[in-house]
Amino acid sequence: MDILFAALLLVLAGGLAPLALHRWLSAAKVAHVSLVAAGCLTGLYGVYAAWGQSTPVLFSCPWLHSLTWSLSLDSLATAFLPPIFLLAPVIALYSYDYLDAVEHAWRTAVNHFFFSLLVAAMVLVTLADNMAAFALAWELMSLSSYALVLYDYEREETQRAAHLYLLFTQTGALLVFAAFGLLAQSTGSLAFAQIQLAPQAAKTAAFFLALIGFGSKAGVFPLHIWLPHAHPAAPSHVSALMSGVMIKMGVYGILRLYFLLNDFNPLFARTVLVLGMVSGVLGVVYALSKREIKRLLAYSSIENIGVIFIGCGLGMVGLSSGNRIMAAFGFAGGLLHVLNHALFKSLLFMGAGAILHTVGARKMDQLGGLMKTMPVTGRTFLAGSVAISGLPPFNGFVSEFLIYYAAFQGLGLQGPDFLLSMAAIIALALIGGLAAGCFTKVVGIVFLGEPRREHAHAATDPGPTMGAAMTLLAVACLGIGLWPEPFIRFAFAGLRDLAPLAAVSADVLGAVPHNLAVIARVFVGLLLALTALRRLLYRGKPVSQNTTWGCGFTQATSRIQYTGASYSLSIVDFHRPFIKTTTKFAALVRIFPGATQYSRKVEDLAEIGLHRLLVRPVLKIADKLRWIQHGHIQLYIGYIVFTIAALLLVV
Amino acid sequence: MINSIDLILVLILLAVLLSLGSSRMMALIKIMALQGAMVSLVPIFIEPQARLSNGGILFFQLMLLIKAVLIPGLLYMALNRIAIKREVEPLIGYHASLLVGLGLVMLSAYITRRMGLSLPGDYALLLITAITTTGGGLFLMMSRTKAITQVIGYLMLENGIYLVGTALTKHTHNIYLVEFGVLLDLLAGVMIMGIILHNINRAFDDVDTAYLEQLKD
Amino acid sequence: MLEAVFCLPLFAGLIAFLLPVKLGRGVLVVGALLHLQLTLLAWLSDFPPLLPGYFSTAPAGILVLLVTSFIFVFIAPYSIFYMREQEMQSEPIFIGSMLLFLGTMSMAALAEHPIVFWIAIEATTLVSAPLIFVNRSKKALEATWKYVLICSVGIALALLGFFFITLSMDRAGIDVPLTFSSLNTAAKHLDPLWLKIGFIFVIIGFGTKMGLAPMHTWLPDAHSEAPSPASALLSGALLNCAFLGIFKVHTLMVLAGLGDFSGSLLIGFGLFSILVAGIFILKQPDYKRMLAYSSIENMGVIAFGVGIGGMALYGAMLHLIHHSLLKSSLFLSAGNLLLGFGSKIVAQCGGMTRLLPRTFVSFFAGFLGISGLPPFGVFVSELLILIGAFKAGHPVAGGLFIASLALVVAGFARIVTSMSFGPSRQEILVPEQTLRIVSPFALLLTSAVLCVWMPEPLHQIIINTIAVIGGTIHG
């Protein structure tokens, strides 16, 4: 634990140093990156050191005399810490070149400060071992991420996004605290260890309250509304950290609470599973329908959170039905997907940031052909896209495979559990296909083909640290795919200290990791062999360049290319009842039709729902009630008299 | 003795009813002076032997001075400056107000019975008077639009509360120093209100609360 | 001699009326510092009252006194620099009233006799009226009028409440001196019906002053029209004093075994206040009014916490401290904004980050703090109140509490965001000045420090305050 504290101090120092050094921007950034990196590496070492120990590491100190502030490092925490410690330095590295506006030196320093604070807060969230410590860490996390979103505060969109985010995160936090209160009711203790003694009803209520709270942080459908606004509005390295790492804290919260409750209620399991499926499928459908890269990536995060939820939900179903192997695979798949998603989603956000940084366009349909002008970004983005589509030999497949494995285990169950497992498999398959569709769209529209607007020609690869960060992550994505064994074992080890799963050792894995590794390597080998063969076949053959075959159409311009919107049109329309599209199209009239316009808007069902069912009625009621403050002093005195009369009648 | 206290209480009640039915400011202030004097006298008549101790005499003299002379005097001065003679458009008309006043008396009698305190005769009437005065004061504040009338209503409320105190609590609790503090507060309050009234009048050329409805949501 | 704590500012205030402006300013600052010293003496060492039947060092009172005195020390120098920009003709009156206000609030905090307490509270209304009125605008007039009249009516009703409590004593045939502590010792024997009625009048009466809805109506007017230092004092100190009256009677109720009754009333008023505040904050066009409504909300939170008891009670006491610190800081920042922008209308302000960067930091930090984010103390207090509410088995009330808080955050955040980051519509009139920045920052810093570390005596006094009625925190 001391090592972890040292790590936290280093990370925080990495936040404070830029504040002191903001007059010398480069120095500030160097200090930030190096201190954060040092801190995170120390932290990784701390996690590694705690790894071998059989009992959780504990720490506690009094806080404000009557509360205690206790931390513990158990296996679940060790599963969530590496994504934080791994991603934070890479993202910090990326931010070195990304935040290069000299005129914003002070703002950059503040951004660095909150970045460090967010990292530290997330570490504390995973370590917290009682309600007070958890609450503090959680709120610090909310605060710092809110501040990070506000980086581009001049833009109205940013302001709205930050506002929405604050609302969601604060309400969510209050619900979580309410759940804590319910659980503390019978035992009177704020310690996590006492939670399992709470009565059944309190546990159920608390779980669902917390599910709303944590779910809104994680961005699970339909509580995700803040997410597609906040991620595009935030600077890209912040989106990378928030989407890659922070929203996983919601998952962590749910898992932590679930195991603390020690109540394997099938209702919990089924709810989580269904939420996962809904959010997975709808997340990716909405992602497909989006036109801004970062918004698309945000919805894709919702989808991946759905996948993680499916994994955890399957794990919970396994526990509630007594199928330990299913449980182990489900949870381990979820945990591994947390790490994997952190890697590739950060990578993708970084790529989007690189485009934004050098080209400045947010809409995909204004881009194109960037692979030629931004080779590093393009290649790493392609790797990330394959990985996020869950395709071998990249890391996304490994975790999805584990989740599939758990789901197939669930087919042996009866009744609703069977049906849900089956639905989970179908959902996963759908998600896989749709995700591939979604990311072929991004890669194809943004990086391939020809530039659709002039400014896309001017693109160049971003600064070296950004390229280095993206390359690192791309290599990591492939690396996990090719050497999955240690990572799968890592995910399983995350379950070690969880009482119901302690008995399930990594032996159930059998040869699974090995097989996955072998196939991935065989595939890569085969690919290399084919490449060599191809080279051989092309030796001495004429290879020439020409324009694309236009099927007889000779006046091809870059504007006739397929657009992202048309690419996804039919898939999106297929999901019509769950997605609301409005198309405006002035039909062609007369023999010589004039200029016409076609526009299409996709609205989020949950957002519409929230607006219709909550925001509008509340505003309406509030407006109606404003007459209370009417200005008539006579009326005001009347209130007092009336209140007295009413209360006296009650007595 | 009994007759005199009843007389005083009836006078107070009458003052309440009159104030509810009166539209003329000057009359209202006079009524308040009368009521203030009567209210100050009540304790002396109720338990004279106990109350008329050393400090007591001084205190009651002071109270009489403040309630019957100083406060009405202050109001009189304020009224002179603002040159308003009558309440023109009350929110609730004078006849209706009178009826309300009568209703208040009945309600007070009912409440007094309901309280089940088994008070001796004078005390019961005292309590009825007290509650009526309190309610009358509140009603006056709610139903009149001129700010000065509201001050008068506030004074009536205070009188009523004082009477309730007299009726309900044992005199042994009375510490004249403390009561004097209360009186002083009242006096200062009326002074402050007078100053504000003056300023309101200067700013709006009227003391109608209809001008005081700018601040709202 | 405990009475010196309030006599000193009272005399200083009377003197300040007569002194020339510059000397008066000196008296204000020196008076504030001396008062803080006296307060610390009263808190930390034995400082017996001269009139034990009327004044005492009851822990709740000391707590309120401490908060009042502490924030006054920061408001006093701020108000001098604020007033300098305003070029006010009646500054001696303002300074004198400030000191008198401090004196009467201290008197209320130390009062042991209910009627003395009542006198002090009524006196606070009267001496603070000039503070609101000091701008002499039509709106200020209206606000003052409403403030004085409504509060006077409310407080008059509280007097009635005290009479009923006395009656409950008489009915039970108990003959003890009329002080809070002796009432507490005899609480078990008091007549419950009259005690309840008394409590109703007290909570309505002092609730008017404290700003509990629906008796809060004067509060937004007064806070928005008063000059900012006065608003800070009203919100950060005066409301606490009024709350003290309710708290003392609530203590009595709990000891008399009627805690459930008074608790539910407090919960009800508390929730209603938060809700009403939320409704009005939601589309509030005026930022000072918004802060005022936020005060109503926070008073609601305190009432709610006290009503629930236990851990929430501890939270409520913390909330009292932190709300005073943060809200006075916010009002002081709002004063800087008002000087800078020359308008209280949100839509006419914008671009705070560029035009008034330091004020932006203090205002925004205050907003984050009052919304319950760490490192500011409201986070701890709201956490404890919320957990306490559910822990004590009030899930419905807890749910309403959450919904109302969300409403408040929604409105507050919208306004602060638009003012901070929105397009700037004008150049600033009065630039920022370090001397006017120090105070809001100092108050914020105090709240942040108290969130992490609390001095032992302060903790002890909170514990002593709530121990009487079974507030606990361990667990």
Added chain:
Amino acid sequence: MESVVSFGLALLLAPLFPGVILKTKALFAGKQGPPLLIKYFTLIKLLRKGSVYSASTTFVFRLGPLISCAAAIMALLFFPFAGTAPLIAFHGDVIMVFYLLGLGRFFTIVAALDTASPFEGMGAAREAFFSTLAEAAIFVVLILFFRMNGALSLAAYFSGSQPISIIGSQGALLLLVIVALFMILLTENSRVPVDDPATHLELTMIHEVMILDHSGPDLALIELGAFYKLFFYASFIACLIKPPPLADPVANTLLFYGVIMLLYMVVGVVESIMARLKMDLVPKYILTAFALVFFAVILTLEIV
């Protein structure tokens, strides 16, 4: 050893069968048709040529054929042709197989988008849409098979003590599956009624339009990949309908390839007697396949 041989045989023979389809179609049309080995000739012809690349393309365009071919070959590695043990098998390998095919598709699509041609983009969009639906249907088949014998591996489906076969105890269910799988086969391999490999109208095509710009050995790789993919699906169905394995491995193999031949002929027949569906009817068509297997799974709830 046996496995290697059967894998090699499959690799060798796969391009033969599409010739069978052509032949069947020609017979139906009353023509003599191309020779049976036509596809081999085509491959050799393509391999001998060079390529013309569009100036718009990048390395992704060249990567497409490689990966799609490699993925298809990988799929065959897992398959127990004629009951012989495959080269690789483990619990869960089917998931791997279909994801590998998915990878191939991913790169085919991306390569198509790389050309900046609106037609290829259109084809890519359709491919992405239809294959997603088909994939969901396939996973329902996997669910059903898991219900039947608890296996999650191609080898375990068709070998072992209780192979899944139409003559087994659950033959009736499998009939539904076979029909569905056949429909999926037609979809995934871009045959009529979903796609028409013979058409020359780019607007109506899916797979063929995506590879318009490929030429030479690259195109050969794509074609080869397509043959292997079709062969994989055909083998899948063949394993379901072929009678129980004979003792003699050679006879067994012959029998297997006979069934395969039959299947390809059926494809030819379908192509001859059916017209291509309207594009917006295709999802419905795939959903029909999905519904069939789903129905079968629901039926297992009663049986198992």
